[in-house]
Amino acid sequence: MTCPFCDDNNIQPIKIYKDDLVMAFPTNIPIVPGHTLVCSARHVSKIDQLSDGELKALSDFVIRLKNGLRKTFQAEGFNIAWNEGKMAGQAIDHLHIHVVPRKTGDAGIYEYEPRKFLYRPGSRNESPKQELQEVAELIKKSLA
């Protein structure tokens, strides 16, 4: 199986940036104009597989990209996310961080709306503090 992100013929024409650790290019199915994917240069599928250097290069580049997207697409905010695993909607098995520039009144091109996905405005009850503390405790224990 060939990876479309490792195929330089695919990426070269739309390349925003590439070095030994990181590369970036616009997605072919943008939610809004400027929707960019930031990838490790190396083919890995999960964030756990990145080296410290790759992780830092990715986060440094996301910050650079945000500045660029403020200038180029008048971004006022960003959705920054990645899907990991088939169950979570990862369609390409090469780790890629979505950086979506948002501005007032922008129209998502597709129905997928990360703000709705993450926040479900109007349809979510606030969890009782006790429940949140229990959840926090559970997760905290699992990290020990």
Ligand SMILES: [Zn+2]
């Ligand atoms: Zn790949």
